[in-house]
Structures are given as structure tokens and as C-alpha cells.
Amino acid sequence: MxxxxxxxxxxxxxxxxxxxxxxxxxxxxxxxxxxxxxxxxxxxxxxxxxxxxxxxxxxxxxxxxxxxxxxxxxxxxxxxxxxxxxxxxxxxxxxxxxxxxxxxxxxxxxxxxxxxxxxxxxxxxxxxxxxxxxxxxxxxxxxxxxxMTVATNSRIQKQVIHHYLKQTHDHLDTLPYQLHDFGYRGASSVESAAIGGAGHLVNFKGSDTVAAILLLRKFYHSPMAGFTIPASEHSTITTWGRDGERGAFENLLISFPNGPVSCVSDSYDIWKCCEEIWGEQLRDMVKERGKAGGSVVIRPDSGDPANVVLKCLEILGKAYGTVLNGKGYKCLPPYLRIIQGDGISYRTIGSILEHLKVHGWSASNVTFGSGGSLLQKVDRDxxxxxxxxxxxxxxxxxxxxxxxxxxxxxxxxxxxxxxxxxxxxxxxxxxADEGDPEEASCVCKDLLHVASQVAFQCPYLNEDNNARPSFVPPLKLSNNTSPCETPVRKLSLIYVRQPTVGNLFSSQLRDNQKIKAKVNYNQKCEKSFIMHHSPKPSSSVGLTHKRNKENEFLCKKNFTPQPHVLKLKRSQLPAPTFSSIDSPRSFLYVQAPLENHCSASESYRTSHFYTEKIASQAIIQDMLVTVxxxxxxxxxxxxxxxxxxxxxxxxxxxxxxxxxxxxx
Missing domain, CATH: 3.20.140.10 (nicotinate phosphoribosyltransferase)
Incomplete structure (x- = not known):
């Protein structure tokens, strides 16, 4: 530091x-x-x-x-x-x-x-x-x-490659390795290379940017985020001279006898390399390497990318043969591939792969390397x-x-x-302080924290089959603050079944002038995933808010001839005297689905109410988490x-x- x-x-x-x-x-x-x-x-x-x-x-x-x-x-x-x-x-x-x-x-x-x-x-x-x-x-x-922008750029390129792999190849196994980070040298600093390279590794597993791997190890608990293979550069080839190019290639294969290696091949004449050196002189070495599970990746590094890649594939296909995959596209033998690392961006990848597709080649034959376009050709705008x-x-x-x-x-x-x-x-x-009444949380969801800790019988469950009937509507809260901003506290809640017949609200609720409730029928029920053509049971829900240390949620039966949604405004509840809890760990921010806490019969699981995930699960979740x-x-x-x-x-x-x- x-x-x-x-x-x-x-x-x-x-x-x-x-x-x-x-x-x-x-x-x-x-x-x-x-x-x-x-x-x-x-x-x-x-x-x-x-x-x-x-x-x-x-x-x-x-x-x-x-x-x-x-x-x-x-x-x-x-x-x-x-x-x-x-x-x-x-x-x-x-x-x-x-x-x-x-x-x-x-x-x-x-x-x-x-x-x-x-x-x-x-x-x-x-x-x-x-x-x-x-x-x-x-x-x-x-x-x-x-x-963030590098990760987005990288993911867009992943989508392009994925699109063509799905169209021209039998599987997607190669996708995580088909865009390699070549951007370390083109970055503005070691730190920017580390940060940008880490963004790329969110989507792929191939990288030569060592700084990114170290950043992810230190800050994101990843022992090894990216992988690479032995590869040549122009200096390791051209120091052998024009006449020694074959010797340089052969030395690479001998120095690393197992596994994959990559060889840059455009130092002088890429076509001659593919036809004579790789296609004839070293063909047997490449095939023997393939028998042992190794491979050779040939890298052109200049010219028009789409035309160069296609011509290289045509020359190598003629020398080594091709097979048609299940979708009718040509593939080189599995021990021979091409990597294009010049002029690669999300735009050119699409052009190259479309060009190959038109000429009958699978997208699996080529891997890409990207440097400046991946890490540098982005800005805040x-x-x-x-x-x-x-x-x-x-x-x-x-x-x-x-x-x-x-x-x-x-x-x-x-x-x-x-x-x-x-x-x-x-x-x-x-x-956060204005909720859509049609998109507010179900009371059941708010109470799951307690349900998972104390003996609890969900008031919505039918006592006969212990399953929440499809015709019972969710109790919803509206016009409330964000779940994480609601001034609440983890209180002990007592759940009481009241077998007596009563009005929609308990007397305590009616007496509390600060609590208002509204019942919405018919079309609004539809927006809340309520089935209109369901049976009409006798059931109702009441809510009592006490000013002591406890809240009691009272569920009363034998009432309500029509499906309804009870909407209560939290903002109208009496303000608590304790400080607010602004954290998703509050019991008002519980994401566990209701079915994890309540068993359900097969008829319930196949009902419209269940498949729509009910309002208490499908409606409104604040995705912001306190970090x-x-x-x-x-x-x-x-x-x-x-x-x-x-x-x-x-x-x-x-x-x-x-x-x-x-x-x-």
C-alpha cells in the first residue's frame, strides 16, 4: 500500500x-x-x-x-x-x-x-x-x-458466439473458452488491466491477463479464475529466420509434447504455412499429438478476419479432412483449431461466424482473442x-x-x-416510499421469518388437507415503503385462529382510526392472481395491531362470500417508538417461497393459483441488498x-x- x-x-x-x-x-x-x-x-x-x-x-x-x-x-x-x-x-x-x-x-x-x-x-x-x-x-x-462495462461487452460477445454455436454445432461445451483476453498490454495500467480483465472473466474462463486472475483471487475468492495454454509470439518465430520457420514450429511441439499449444503463423506467409508446413511437413506430428489428447491452435494475426479465417479453414480442411456434425456443418479434427486474435470485437465476431456459417463451417472451429476492443474501447459514456x-x-x-x-x-x-x-x-x-397497490407484498411473506422459528400454523391453510386452497386470496399491503425501509422490528408474533363469526375487521381494528383498509373485488382481483371462477368459501382475514410488545394477526373463518384482496397501508400503521431497521435481514425481507414452509396437496400444486406462484411470491422484491x-x-x-x-x-x-x- x-x-x-x-x-x-x-x-x-x-x-x-x-x-x-x-x-x-x-x-x-x-x-x-x-x-x-x-x-x-x-x-x-x-x-x-x-x-x-x-x-x-x-x-x-x-x-x-x-x-x-x-x-x-x-x-x-x-x-x-x-x-x-x-x-x-x-x-x-x-x-x-x-x-x-x-x-x-x-x-x-x-x-x-x-x-x-x-x-x-x-x-x-x-x-x-x-x-x-x-x-x-x-x-x-x-x-x-x-x-461493469467490460463485463457487459464481454457478455454481448458471448451471446454472439452462443448464437452461432447453437446453429452450427452439436453442443456448447467450448463456449466458456471461445473468447480469450489478450488485453493486458493494451491497458492503461496494471490496475485497469486487472479490473477490466476480471470483468471479462465473469463470462469466460480464458485469459492471459495475469493481473485479473490475482485480483479475483484476492477480492472474489477465486483460486483460479482463468486458464491459458503455451503459445508462441512473433519474436519466438522470427528469431529463427524466414527459412527457419518450420524449425520454430517443430521446436514448439517438441518443447510442449502434451496438451494444447498455440502457434502464430503469419510472420511471413500464412497461406504457405497452412499448406506446406502445417498441411504437409508437420502433419504427422500434429496427428500423433492428437492421438495423445493434445491439439494445435494456429493463429493468423493480420488481414481481413472473416476472409483469413475461412481460407485457413479451407486449406487445413483439405490437408486434414473434415467431418460433418449433427447439424450438417464442417468441423476440423478435434486436435486442430484456429484462434483469431486480430481485429476482434462483438461486431466482427458476428461477421466472421456468419461468413463461416454461409460457407458450411461450424463456429466450433475458431476461438477468438480480444485486447483493445475488450478492455480499452469503452468509456464511462x-x-x-x-x-x-x-x-x-x-x-x-x-x-x-x-x-x-x-x-x-x-x-x-x-x-x-x-x-x-x-x-x-x-x-x-x-x-422506495411509493409502492404500487397491485404490486405489494403478501402478509404471509412478511411473516415467514417467524414461521421458520416458532411453531406456526399458516392461517391460510385448510385444516382438512393442510394445503392453502387455490380460492383463498393473498392478504396484500399497499402504498408502503420499501420492505427494507419500513420502520419495523423483529417482534414476537402470535398467530391465532378465531372460530367465531365476525365482521371483516376485529373491533380493535375498527377502533384504531390510524389503520385504514380497502377491499377490492373483481377486476383488481385478477391483477393479484386471484381466480374468479373458483369456489366461494366462507373465509376472511382480520388484522389487529396492538401498541404493546406484540402484534396479533387474527384469521377469522366463515365469512366473505366473494374472493377479495385486503390492502393495508403500512404507512398508516401507528409509528413504532424504536429505531428503523434498514436491512434486508429484517423479517420484512424474506425471499424464501411460501411452499417451502407450507405443504401442499397435488391439486393445489397444479392449480392456477400455485402455478402463478401467488402474489406473496411473484410480486415485488427489492433487489437492492445492503452490502x-x-x-x-x-x-x-x-x-x-x-x-x-x-x-x-x-x-x-x-x-x-x-x-x-x-x-x-
Whole structure:
């Protein structure tokens, strides 16, 4: 760390941010900001790299007395004045928080594939004395644009290769190794090579960027993230001279007698190499190597990629023979392949593979290497990444904060505290303090935390078959804050069955003027996945909120002749006297499906109600997770978890449509 040019977190901000602590309105106690991709080249982003930034720079005690003094001296000289640097604020963080940063960061899980124009993470101050700390660290937080954009670029290329493999080959086994990272030398620094190369390894397992492998080992718990093979470069071939090219190739095969090797073959005449050296003089050595399980990968490195790769395949196919795979496309013997490492991008990969397909060749014959286009031909505007303040607390009141420039509506920012909801497979960014009544959580889901810890009989279960009947609607809550923002506490809940017949609400509920409820019938039931043509049972649900240490959820039977949805506004419940719990670990953020807690009969499992996953499971989940709070990393991801999250799936964009629209 001492050898680094920067080892002081106070220097992680742009110079002008040093002066911002004096510029917020008087009485500001909270600043809340968010990060998003506002659009850009690709229609989605693969979120990756925040964990590296948090662990590398922000975890633990990161502010010391020496750092504060160093910053004070530097900024006095930098600004040519001594009234800019916030020495008192940093001393407060040191003394009050032990040098830990009073920040809370909530983010989507790393590896998530999120459509653009959605919130990806939020940052807010947790100490009202130093609200400015949120946007002070905007600079380092925005650096996540780079690994995220490389991961996105790499995944787009994976989709292109996947598309052609599915069309022209029998299996996808080679896909994880068909795009190799050649970008180490073209990166702007060792650190940028490590960060960008790590983004590529979210999608593939081939890389020559050693720094990326080490970064993933240290920060993402991956003992070995990428693999490679022995390979030649032009210097190891051309030092043998033009007449010694065959000797150089033969030496490579002898030096590494087993396994795969790669040989650059365009130093002088790629066609002569393929026809005479590889196609005749060394053919027997290559075949013998294949019998032992080894292979030779020939690398052309110049010329028009599509035409060069095709011609090399035609020459080698004539010398070694080809076989037709199950889809009718030609394949070289398994011990012979080509790697194209010049001029490779997501655009040219599609052109090359389309050219091969038209001429009857399978996409499995060629592997790609990418350098500059993978790690360097991206910038923050590739995905239009931005970090903006959307909410503040000033003089005790919440204030929406936003920008809306008349000169560029595309830069209009979001307002309020934000949540990212996954609603029926679609991501939507909403205000965390405004829930859609049709997309609110089921009470049963809120109570699963208790259900898993105490003896519990779900009030919705039918006593006869111990299964939740398909005709029983879910009890839903509406117009509430985000589950993670609701001021609640893990209380002991008592579940009571009331066999008596009564009104829709208990007397206690009717007496409580602060609790309002609304019953919606017919068309709104349809939106909540309620079956209209189901039997009409006698069942109802009541809710009682007591001001003592317990809440009682009372379920009453023998009522309600029609299917209904009871919608209660949490915001209208009496405010608790204890502090809020802003964490997905709160019992209001339980993701375990209801069927894991309640058994179900076969008739229930095959019902419309079950197959729609019922509202308590399919409706509204805030995808933002608290990953960092007050200097502590609360959530870590391994590379394998991230890869699984980023894997291709049936919901992916139509990659060929995307390429076609981009070209047009």
C-alpha cells in the first residue's frame, strides 16, 4: 500500500468535492445518491466491480490522524487557501467512528444482468453530522463503470458466439473458452488491466491477463479464475529466420509434447504455412499429438478476419479432412483449431461466424482473442453511467432532489429514495416510499421469518388437507415503503385462529382510526392472481395491531362470500417508538417461497393459483441488498456466484436483432 501513489481515502475525490461540505443547505442531515446506466451502447449492464472498490478502499478504519494532516497540507497548497478543507469533519469521523466511513451502500447482486435506466446501487450517509460524505466518494464509486462495462461487452460477445454455436454445432461445451483476453498490454495500467480483465472473466474462463486472475483471487475468492495454454509470439518465430520457420514450429511441439499449444503463423506467409508446413511437413506430428489428447491452435494475426479465417479453414480442411456434425456443418479434427486474435470485437465476431456459417463451417472451429476492443474501447459514456443525488433530509424533512436540464432531457435524474423491483420477470426502478397497490407484498411473506422459528400454523391453510386452497386470496399491503425501509422490528408474533363469526375487521381494528383498509373485488382481483371462477368459501382475514410488545394477526373463518384482496397501508400503521431497521435481514425481507414452509396437496400444486406462484411470491422484491454499512462489508460474492448470476438465459435480448439495429 505504501508504494502506491495514493494510500489516503481523502484523496479519492475530485478536487472540487473538497469544498462541497460548505455548499449544502443549512440543516442538511442526510444525502442519498444512486448510480445507474442511463442508456448507452448496450441495452443492459452486467453489474460487477463494486465489491473490489469497497474492499480495496473503504472497508475498516480508513481515516487516520496522519491522513487528515496530509490532506490538510496538500489542499492548502492546491487551493492556495486554508479555508476549504473540512478538517473538523474528518476529525469527527476519526473520533466518532474510529476512522470508519458512515455510509450505507445498497446494490444489486454482482453478476446481475439489469436493463439500462435502472438503479444499480445507492449510497447514503448514516451520520447527520457529516451528510456530505455521500457524494464526497462519488469519484471512486463511479469507477465501477469500467469493470461493469467490460463485463457487459464481454457478455454481448458471448451471446454472439452462443448464437452461432447453437446453429452450427452439436453442443456448447467450448463456449466458456471461445473468447480469450489478450488485453493486458493494451491497458492503461496494471490496475485497469486487472479490473477490466476480471470483468471479462465473469463470462469466460480464458485469459492471459495475469493481473485479473490475482485480483479475483484476492477480492472474489477465486483460486483460479482463468486458464491459458503455451503459445508462441512473433519474436519466438522470427528469431529463427524466414527459412527457419518450420524449425520454430517443430521446436514448439517438441518443447510442449502434451496438451494444447498455440502457434502464430503469419510472420511471413500464412497461406504457405497452412499448406506446406502445417498441411504437409508437420502433419504427422500434429496427428500423433492428437492421438495423445493434445491439439494445435494456429493463429493468423493480420488481414481481413472473416476472409483469413475461412481460407485457413479451407486449406487445413483439405490437408486434414473434415467431418460433418449433427447439424450438417464442417468441423476440423478435434486436435486442430484456429484462434483469431486480430481485429476482434462483438461486431466482427458476428461477421466472421456468419461468413463461416454461409460457407458450411461450424463456429466450433475458431476461438477468438480480444485486447483493445475488450478492455480499452469503452468509456464511462459507453453505458452513460452516472451517480446523482436523489434525496436529502433538510431541517427534518425529506426532500426530492433531481436535475432536469432543458438542454438534454436524457440527463434527467431520478427522484426520491429508490428501489429496484423484479415484477414478474421485469426490472423496474420505483420510489422506495411509493409502492404500487397491485404490486405489494403478501402478509404471509412478511411473516415467514417467524414461521421458520416458532411453531406456526399458516392461517391460510385448510385444516382438512393442510394445503392453502387455490380460492383463498393473498392478504396484500399497499402504498408502503420499501420492505427494507419500513420502520419495523423483529417482534414476537402470535398467530391465532378465531372460530367465531365476525365482521371483516376485529373491533380493535375498527377502533384504531390510524389503520385504514380497502377491499377490492373483481377486476383488481385478477391483477393479484386471484381466480374468479373458483369456489366461494366462507373465509376472511382480520388484522389487529396492538401498541404493546406484540402484534396479533387474527384469521377469522366463515365469512366473505366473494374472493377479495385486503390492502393495508403500512404507512398508516401507528409509528413504532424504536429505531428503523434498514436491512434486508429484517423479517420484512424474506425471499424464501411460501411452499417451502407450507405443504401442499397435488391439486393445489397444479392449480392456477400455485402455478402463478401467488402474489406473496411473484410480486415485488427489492433487489437492492445492503452490502456495506459504517465501514463494514455486509455481503460478499464469490466469482462462481457472480458467473452463475450472469449466465445466459432465455430472457436475454435477441442478439442478432440488436446487432442489426446497431448496424442500421
Amino acid at each position: 505504501e508504494s502506491e501513489p495514493i494510500n489516503n481515502v481523502i484523496f479519492l475525490a475530485d478536487s472540487y468535492k473538497i469544498s462541497h461540505h460548505k455548499q449544502y443547505p443549512p440543516g442538511t442531515t442526510t444525502v442519498y445518491s444512486y448510480f445507474e446506466s442511463r442508456g448507452g451502447r448496450f441495452p443492459y449492464t452486467v453489474f460487477f466491480g463494486l465489491q473490489y472498490i469497497l474492499k480495496r478502499w473503504l472497508c475498516g478504519p480508513v481515516v487516520t490522524k496522519d491522513m487528515i494532516q496530509e490532506a490538510k497540507d496538500l489542499f492548502a497548497a492546491h487551493f492556495k487557501r486554508d479555508d476549504v478543507f473540512n478538517e473538523d469533519g474528518w476529525n469527527y469521523i476519526l473520533e466518532r467512528h474510529g476512522g470508519r466511513l458512515p455510509l450505507r451502500v445498497r446494490a444489486v447482486p454482482e453478476g446481475s444482468v439489469i436493463p439500462t435506466k435502472n438503479v444499480l446501487f445507492t449510497v447514503e450517509s448514516t451520520d447527520p453530522v457529516v451528510p456530505w460524505v455521500t457524494n464526497f466518494f462519488e469519484t471512486i464509486f463511479v469507477h465501477v463503470w469500467y469493470p 459507453t453505458q452513460k453511467c452516472a451517480f446523482k443525488c436523489s434525496y436529502a433530509v433538510i431541517n427534518g424533512e425529506g426532500v426530492d432532489v433531481y436535475k432536469d436540464p432543458v438542454t438534454d432531457p436524457g440527463k434527467t435524474s431520478k427522484r426520491g429514495r429508490l428501489a429496484l423491483h423484479l415484477v414478474n420477470g421485469n426490472y423496474t426502478t420505483t420510489r 456495506f454499512e459504517n465501514g463494514e462489508l455486509l455481503k460478499e460474492y464469490t466469482l462462481e456466484e457472480i458467473r452463475e448470476k450472469a449466465e445466459l438465459n432465455i430472457n436475454d435480448i435477441d442478439i442478432m436483432k440488436f446487432l442489426s439495429e446497431e448496424n442500421s
